[in-house]
Amino acid sequence: MRDVLVHAWLVLRKDLVLEWRARTAFLSTLVFTVLVLMVFNFGRDPTAIGPRDLAPSVLWVTFTFAAMLALNRAFQLELENQALDGLLLTPMSRGSLYLGKFGANLAFVTVVEAVALPLFALFFNVPVLPVLAPLALVTALATIGFVAVGTLFSAMVIRTRFAELLLPVLLLPFMIPPLVWAVMTTAKLFAGRPLSEMDGWLRLLAAYDIVFVALATLLFPVTVSE
Amino acid sequence: MLRAERLRHAFGRIRALDDISFTLAAGETLTIFGPNGAGKTTLLRVLAGLVRPQAGRVHLDGGRRAVGWIGHAAHLYGHLSVRENVLFWASLYDVPGRERPARVAAVLDRLGLGGRADQPVRTLSRGLLQRAAIARALVHDPSVLLLDEPFTGLDLAAAAEFRALLHELAAAGRVMVLATHNVEEGAELATHVAFQRTGRFVALAPRGERGAPEIAHAYRQAMADA
Numbered sequence: 001m002r003d004v005l006v007h008a009w010l011v012l013r014k015d016l017v018l019e020w021r022a023r024t025a026f027l028s029t030l031v032f033t034v035l036v037l038m039v040f041n042f043g044r045d046p047t048a049i050g051p052r053d054l055a056p057s058v059l060w061v062t063f064t065f066a067a068m069l070a071l072n073r074a075f076q077l078e079l080e081n082q083a084l085d086g087l088l089l090t091p092m093s094r095g096s097l098y099l100g101k102f103g104a105n106l107a108f109v110t111v112v113e114a115v116a117l118p119l120f121a122l123f124f125n126v127p128v129l130p131v132l133a134p135l136a137l138v139t140a141l142a143t144i145g146f147v148a149v150g151t152l153f154s155a156m157v158i159r160t161r162f163a164e165l166l167l168p169v170l171l172l173p174f175m176i177p178p179l180v181w182a183v184m185t186t187a188k189l190f191a192g193r194p195l196s197e198m199d200g201w202l203r204l205l206a207a208y209d210i211v212f213v214a215l216a217t218l219l220f221p222v223t224v225s226e
Numbered sequence: 227m228l229r230a231e232r233l234r235h236a237f238g239r240i241r242a243l244d245d246i247s248f249t250l251a252a253g254e255t256l257t258i259f260g261p262n263g264a265g266k267t268t269l270l271r272v273l274a275g276l277v278r279p280q281a282g283r284v285h286l287d288g289g290r291r292a293v294g295w296i297g298h299a300a301h302l303y304g305h306l307s308v309r310e311n312v313l314f315w316a317s318l319y320d321v322p323g324r325e326r327p328a329r330v331a332a333v334l335d336r337l338g339l340g341g342r343a344d345q346p347v348r349t350l351s352r353g354l355l356q357r358a359a360i361a362r363a364l365v366h367d368p369s370v371l372l373l374d375e376p377f378t379g380l381d382l383a384a385a386a387e388f389r390a391l392l393h394e395l396a397a398a399g400r401v402m403v404l405a406t407h408n409v410e411e412g413a414e415l416a417t418h419v420a421f422q423r424t425g426r427f428v429a430l431a432p433r434g435e436r437g438a439p440e441i442a443h444a445y446r447q448a449m450a451d452a
Contacts, residue, residue, distance in 0.1 A: 003320075007318060010314065010317050010318060014303070014306075014314055017305075017306070017310075018303055018305050018306070021305040021306075022305050077303070080303060080304055081299050081300040081301055081302050081303070081304070081347075081355075081359075082299035082300075082301060083301050083302065083303060085276060085299065085301060086295075086299075086301025086302075086315070086362070087301075087318070088276055089274055089275070089276065089290065089293065089295050089301075090290065090315070090318040090319055091289065091290045091291040091318075091319065091320065092318050225278065226271070226276060226277045226278070
């Protein structure tokens with residue numbers, strides 16, 4: 001077990017160092033996030049629908065598309081000089097590789113979300129600070145789930161010709177349940193309801209995370225095998 | 227010791243491996259000659275564990291940890307330096323942390339990369355990239371070396387140095403399997419020679435006293451007869 005975690009950490013650290021040095025994926029995801037928020041902000045009729053009614057959906061649509069961009073790049077890093085083959089040649093278990101990639105993607109998406117949230121509050125005039133802790137909990141639970149599935153699909157499609165198209169097609173159906181629960185919970189939080197009212201949705205999000213992290217870890221070796 | 231037993235593999239209707247068997251003891255080198263599409267790379271990928279054969283087995287003392295791979299692709303990350311890359315791969319092969327810096331420095335010096343250790347890999351020329359790939363493959367001191375056209379990109383001096391290094395490694399008991407088109411380079415290192423065509427070994431024999439011209443003649447004859 002120690003070897004699994006050590007190898008996963010090595011992959012995670014390597015991915016983050018590569019991202020830090022290149023910064024292209026992070027900057028493009030960030031610019032994309034700002035543009036999505038701007039489109040939603042200026043592309044609606046403020047007299048027809050109030051910003052707070054629209055805010056939960058806009059927040060999660062933004063997070064979803066930003067995550068999709070991040071997940072697309074997860075295994076593209078390994079295409080350079082066919083590094084993925086190099087990783088598969090090592091004695092590291094496929095599970096370690098998955099966990100390392102999952103951790104790196106999670107860190108990447110979390111940073112994008114952390115930057116996007118204040119921008120969202122600014123554009124939509126939503127008081128995020130009073131609900132920051134429960135909102136962070138909901139965001140973390142939903143993000144873990146769809147990043148777990150997204151990391152698996154990202155590995156699955158990377159050797160196909162239309163990887164960037166295929167990933168959303170495969171991933172979006174699996175993202176619907178956690179997205180619905182996250183939007184409902186976020187709407188209640190913005191409406192000032194206590195967290196205890198959302199207990200059921202939070203449990204569903206946690207269950208989704210456990211099931212899909214476990215399933216993806218088990219299925220990952222099949223996706224990278226020839 | 228490396229033993230392949232009745233390996234078979236096909237991609238659709240194309241036979242890549244057809245009943246391939248051989249055994250190599252410590253210090254022995256099998257050189258495989260064959261035209262493009264003969265299945266040489268597939269055989270190496272099966273021996274390395276990258277491809278699971280549809281039939282047959284590979285016995286390899288030490289498992290994946292014992293294998294070093296040098297092929298067309300460098301398996302290196304452009305935004306990491308040469309040293310960072312080799313350190314990363316050394317850690318994935320569980321080279322002990324205390325030994326790692328010295329081991330990496332030694333292998334880089336041996337390949338003439340000591341002065342370029344801190345240079346990002348993306349700035350290396352093709353020849354230097356291949357040298358870095360060789361350093362990556364040797365840093366964990368593998369007992370089995372799988373070499374797929376390993377001289378690609380090396381200039382004459384670097385190729386001669388690399389041949390000398392391979393002779394040293396063979397003398398130290400390493401098992402090597404080399405796939406190449408180049409009869410001169412392949413014959414010099416071989417203790418056994420195989421000619422592969424459409425997945426089959428049409429000839430497999432100890433090299434004996436045969437030099438490159440005799441092997442080239444035998445190769446042409448075997449290909450014409452097959």
